[in-house]
Amino acid sequence: MQAELNNILTEAVDEVRASPAGKFLAGWVKLSREDQANFSDSWTGVEEEIDRVASRMRDRWCQALGCSNRQSLSGSPLRVPLLKSLLSTWRGGAAEDESILDDVDSGVNIEVRYPISRSHIWPEYSGSSISDYYTVSSFEKDAFVNYQSAEENPEQVERELEKAVMKGHMVKVGEELPPGHEDAVVSRVASIPKASGSWRIIDDMKRSGLNTLIKMRQHMVETICLPTMRAVALLLSLALSWFSADAVIIELDAKEAFKHLRISSLDEVFVYNCAPGSKTLYRHLRLAFGCISSPLLWVRAFSLVNRVLCAALQLQCIAYIDDTSFISNSQRAFEDLVAIVLFHTAVGVISELRKARVSRTPRLLGFQCDLSKEQIDIPQDKLSGIAELGETVLAAHSRGEPVRVRCVETLLGKLMWASQSCINFRCHLGPVFAWCKAVKKRQSRRDGKARDGIRKNNRDHTAYLGRAAQSKIRLLLSVLQCEWLRARSITSVLGHGLLRGQSVVISDASLEGFGGTCCVVDSAGERHRWWFAVSFDDSRALSLVKAVVPSFLGGQQFTSDDVSCLELVALVVGLLIIPREYTRLPCTLLSDNTSAVAAINRSYSSVPRMAHILARLSAVRRGDRRIQAFHLPGIDNEVCDGLSRGSRPRPAAARVLGSFVDVSSILSTLSNARVNGLGPFVVEE
Structure with missing residues (x-):
C-alpha cells in the first residue's frame, strides 16, 4: 500500500x-x-x-x-x-x-x-x-x-x-x-x-x-x-x-x-x-x-x-x-x-x-x-529592535525619569530569547527579573489589584529603574553587539555529544559547610574521582565563601535563608573542580535543592544573590549547554550530606571517593571574578 x-x-x-x-x-x-x-x-x-x-x-x-x-x-x-x-x-x-x-x-x-x-x-x-x-x-x-x-x-x-x-x-x-x-x-x-x-x-x-x-x-x-x-x-x-x-x-x-x-x-x-x-x-x-x-x-x-x-x-x-x-x-x-x-x-x-x-x-x-x-x-533586524527598545529604557533612566514597566517586560522577553545565542550571559537577566517582580508586586498592593471589584489597566504603570537592572541591561546590549560572543557554531550549541565520556557532580550544603564528589569517565573509559569539603568552622574558608555569597542578614553566621545560595555555590565549585581537558564532556549535576537545580538549568535566577553567583560562574567559565542539573532526594545523598556537616570519610571510603581537592583557590577566583564585564571565560590554573 x-x-x-x-x-x-x-x-x-x-x-x-x-x-x-x-x-x-x-x-x-x-x-x-x-x-x-x-x-x-x-x-x-x-x-x-x-x-x-x-x-x-x-x-x-x-x-x-x-x-x-x-x-x-x-x-x-x-x-x-x-x-x-x-x-x-x-x-x-x-x-x-x-x-x-x-x-x-x-x-x-x-x-x-x-x-x-x-x-x-x-x-x-x-x-x-x-x-x-x-x-x-x-x-x-x-x-x-x-x-x-x-x-x-x-x-x-x-x-x-x-x-x-x-x-x-x-x-x-x-x-x-x-x-x-x-x-x-x-x-x-x-x-x-x-x-x-x-x-x-x-x-x-x-x-x-x-x-x-x-x-x-x-x-x-x-x-x-x-x-x-x-x-x-x-x-x-x-x-x-x-x-x-x-x-x-x-x-x-x-x-x-x-x-x-x-x-x-x-x-x-x-x-x-x-x-x-x-x-x-x-x-x-x-x-x-x-x-x-x-x-x-x-x-x-x-x-x-x-x-x-x-x-x-x-x-x-x-x-x-x-x-x-x-x-x-x-x-x-x-x-x-x-x-x-x-x-x-x-x-x-x-x-x-x-x-x-x-x-x-x-x-x-x-x-x-x-x-x-x-x-x-541573531538576525540584524531583531538586533536593531532589541537595541532600540533597550536604548529607550536606558535613556529614560539617564534623564532620571521613570520607565514604563510594560516596556521593560517586553525588553526582558526579547533579551531572554536572544540569550539563547549567548547563554554565558543569561545569568545577568536575574536583576531585571527581580526588578520586574518587585515593581509588579508593589503595584499590585497599591492598586488593591481589584479594588471595589474593578481591576485597573496596568498598561501605563511606570517605575524608576533600579541601578542593578540598568547595569545588566547595558551589559547585555553590549554583548549582543559582539558577533564573536553572539554567533554560535552548530557544534557549540549541540555540544560534543558523540564524544564518549561523562562527568557527574553531586553536592550538598548545610549551615555548617558544604561538600561534594566529582567523577569523570573519559573517552577511554577511565574513571577519575575527586571530593571536596568546606567547613564554616574554618575562618579563612568562611571568609572566602562570604566573599562569593554574603549572608542574607549580614551576620557572622549563615542562616536557613542562605541555604539555597550555599547549595548553588557547592554545585558551582564542584563544576569548576573538573579539569579543563574534560569540560567538553556532558556534565550532570545532582543536588537536593530545587532552587539551585532550577538556577543551573535556566542559567539565570530572579533571586539577586543566586543571579550574582551565576554571574561569577559565567565570568570564569564559558556557558555550556552540555550541563544539566537534576534533583536528588536528600535521603539518597548521604555521602555529600556528611561532607557538608563536617564528617570526613574513613581512609577506605576516601580512596573510593578519589583525591581530596582544596577549593580555596576556586573560591578565591570566584570572589575576584569581574561580574559586570565580558571577562575571561576559564579559570586560570
Whole structure:
C-alpha cells in the first residue's frame, strides 16, 4: 500500500513539474533566500495548480485506501478519514495521538466543560497560580472597553473581524446575546500589526476569566513541548551530515493555523468579543488567539500530520506552532517542496506559499542560520529592535525619569530569547527579573489589584529603574553587539555529544559547610574521582565563601535563608573542580535543592544573590549547554550530606571517593571574578 500511495504522489509531483506553475517553482528554488521574497505576488497560479493536483491525488489516495475524502464533520478543512488511514498505513504500531482526530471531527473541546482526551505523548500540564482570578463585575461588563491598541485602530480591527466573518471563522451576533448565551464570556481585544500589513486580533481571555476557568477546573492535563535552539542545531547538523555542501532547508508556514480547527458548538458561549467603539458582539467559530488551550489543540493535530508526512516522504523536520522546516538538498529541493505542499493540501492543511523559502540561510525559530558557515546567529533586524527598545529604557533612566514597566517586560522577553545565542550571559537577566517582580508586586498592593471589584489597566504603570537592572541591561546590549560572543557554531550549541565520556557532580550544603564528589569517565573509559569539603568552622574558608555569597542578614553566621545560595555555590565549585581537558564532556549535576537545580538549568535566577553567583560562574567559565542539573532526594545523598556537616570519610571510603581537592583557590577566583564585564571565560590554573 505504501508503494502505491508513493507512486500516486510521485505522479502528482510530475504533473506539477510539467505545468507553468512547476516551471516557475523549478526556477524559484534556485534563487537566494532574499530573491525568493521578491515573488510574493506570483503565487496565485501556483496555489491554484497545487489545489487542483492535490484534489485529484486525494481522490486517488482515498480510493486506494478505501476511505472517505470528506472534510471534518465539524467544518474543519482537515480530512479526518484520510488522515486516519494514512496514520494506520505509515505509523501503524507506533504510539500515536489518534484521539485528537476524533476531536477535530466533532469540533474541539476547549477544555472548559470537560478534559480533552489525552495524547499520552505530550508532557503533563502543571499549570500556574490562579490566585489572580477575579469575577468580572456587572459594572465592568457595562463599561466594556477594548485595549488601547484596538481602540486607537477601530476601523482596522472591525475590518479584520468582518474578514473573519466572511471566511466563516467568526459570526457577527449584534448588540444582544442570543438566548442561552446570557452568561457568555466576552473578552476584550488587542490588535497587533503583522508584516503583511494586516492585523492580528488577540482576545484577552485571561482577564475575561476564560483561561482561569480552564485552570480552575483542571481540565487541561497536557501541554506542548516546543523546539529550542538546540533542535535547530540538530536539524542543521543532520542536513550537513547527509548532504554536506548540497544541503538546504525548506521553510513552510501553515496559513492561519488556529483557524484550521472548529470549536465545539457547546463551547461557543465562551468565545465572544466586542468591536471597538461599538456594542457589536462577535463569536468565534474557530480556535481563538488568547485561549490557553488553543496552542495545544492545534499543535497536537499539526504535529500528527507532520509525523505521518515525514514517515511517508522519508524526511526530517522541526515544527514550531505553524512553522515547519525540512531537510533537503539542492538536487531534490523542487520535488521535496512540491511533495510536502501536495501532502499538506491533500489532508487539509492550508500552506502560506508566499512565505515559503528554500535556502542554505534559513531563519529557524527566529534565528539566522547559515549552513555554509555552520553558524546560528541573531538576525540584524531583531538586533536593531532589541537595541532600540533597550536604548529607550536606558535613556529614560539617564534623564532620571521613570520607565514604563510594560516596556521593560517586553525588553526582558526579547533579551531572554536572544540569550539563547549567548547563554554565558543569561545569568545577568536575574536583576531585571527581580526588578520586574518587585515593581509588579508593589503595584499590585497599591492598586488593591481589584479594588471595589474593578481591576485597573496596568498598561501605563511606570517605575524608576533600579541601578542593578540598568547595569545588566547595558551589559547585555553590549554583548549582543559582539558577533564573536553572539554567533554560535552548530557544534557549540549541540555540544560534543558523540564524544564518549561523562562527568557527574553531586553536592550538598548545610549551615555548617558544604561538600561534594566529582567523577569523570573519559573517552577511554577511565574513571577519575575527586571530593571536596568546606567547613564554616574554618575562618579563612568562611571568609572566602562570604566573599562569593554574603549572608542574607549580614551576620557572622549563615542562616536557613542562605541555604539555597550555599547549595548553588557547592554545585558551582564542584563544576569548576573538573579539569579543563574534560569540560567538553556532558556534565550532570545532582543536588537536593530545587532552587539551585532550577538556577543551573535556566542559567539565570530572579533571586539577586543566586543571579550574582551565576554571574561569577559565567565570568570564569564559558556557558555550556552540555550541563544539566537534576534533583536528588536528600535521603539518597548521604555521602555529600556528611561532607557538608563536617564528617570526613574513613581512609577506605576516601580512596573510593578519589583525591581530596582544596577549593580555596576556586573560591578565591570566584570572589575576584569581574561580574559586570565580558571577562575571561576559564579559570586560570
